[in-house]
Amino acid sequence: MQVTYDLMEEHKLIVKYIDLMDQYIHLNQANQGEAFFLEKADIFVSFIRNFADTFHHAKEEDILFRYLEVPGVLSHCNPLPQMLFEHDQGRHFVQLMKMAIQNGELNHLIENAWNYGQLLRAHIYKEDNILYPMAEAGIQDKDKIRLLDEYREAEERMSSQAIWIEYKDKYKTLEEHLHEMQLACSKPAIAM
Numbered sequence: 001m002q003v004t005y006d007l008m009e010e011h012k013l014i015v016k017y018i019d020l021m022d023q024y025i026h027l028n029q030a031n032q033g034e035a036f037f038l039e040k041a042d043i044f045v046s047f048i049r050n051f052a053d054t055f056h057h058a059k060e061e062d063i064l065f066r067y068l069e070v071p072g073v074l075s076h077c078n079p080l081p082q083m084l085f086e087h088d089q090g091r092h093f094v095q096l097m098k099m100a101i102q103n104g105e106l107n108h109l110i111e112n113a114w115n116y117g118q119l120l121r122a123h124i125y126k127e128d129n130i131l132y133p134m135a136e137a138g139i140q141d142k143d144k145i146r147l148l149d150e151y152r153e154a155e156e157r158m159s160s161q162a163i164w165i166e167y168k169d170k171y172k173t174l175e176e177h178l179h180e181m182q183l184a185c186s187k188p189a190i191a192m
Helices: 005-030 036-068 080-103 106-138 141-157 160-186
Strands: none
Touching: 005 036, 005 106, 005 160, 036 080, 036 106, 036 141, 036 160, 080 106
């Protein structure tokens, strides 16, 4: 019985969004004077705030981390303070992204989106390869059953299925828009 499988699946969607965000950043940097990323950045911020933070981090911070704080579960170290610090750091970068969008500051947006992406990739790697295996090894089966029940309750309360559908659809829309912009940028200018 695994208590981190769904969290790892959520990580996959988060990384897909970060990768797509990076593609927007690279397209913008290759085409100075354009604002491809600024035009769509609010969708990325919405995803980060609603899916990565409110939905995913809530399950980690409010449920999983509580079970990991039980004495004896984390036998050789406690990475939770670092994980929480990185969650807060990510929130700070997202707040700076939001301010950059409001002020139309493409360079600040790119800088903070890049910083967020780098932070989250490293953070997800640590969770998938260190924290989650510790959780699987340390949490007793009877507690795993309760934990999974709490996940289900949280997912029902947060309309899990609707969130997944919404952000998979938005991802597809962002991806299609990116491809259109890439094609438009690769076409040679017609001389008049």
